[in-house]
Amino acid sequence: MKLLVRNLARNTTEEQIRTLFTAHGTVEECTLVLDQETGLSKGFAFVEMPDQKEADTALKNLHHANIDDSKIRVKYSQN
Template identity: 80%
Template sequence: MKLLVRNLARTTTEQDIHDLFAAHGTVDQCDLVLDKETGLSKGFAFVEMPDDKEANKALKTLHHSNIDDSKIRVKMAQDK
């Protein structure tokens, strides 16, 4: 399951996000979206977890949690 993580602090790293979700299950991929011109975080990321049960647990547990002084939002990512 692919999850969208929004409202991340600009200082939150890809490794921080990976570690946060790995505490709830296996993480296949974690991609922090960066601005192409500045190389800085755009404040959101995608996390892919192969086990839907683990992904749903992470979603419910982490949605509206405070990470690096930001209340993050987690939801299922929608394909374009």
């Protein structure tokens, strides 16, 4: 299942996101979206978790969690 993580602080790293989601199950892929010109975070990421139950658990536990002083939003990706 592919999850979209939004409202990330600009200083949140891909490794921090991977660690957050790994606490709830297997993370197949984690991609922090970066601005091509500046190399800085655009404030969102995609996390792929192969197990539906683990993805559901991660979504339930991390949606509206406070990470780096930002309340993140997690939902299933449309693509």
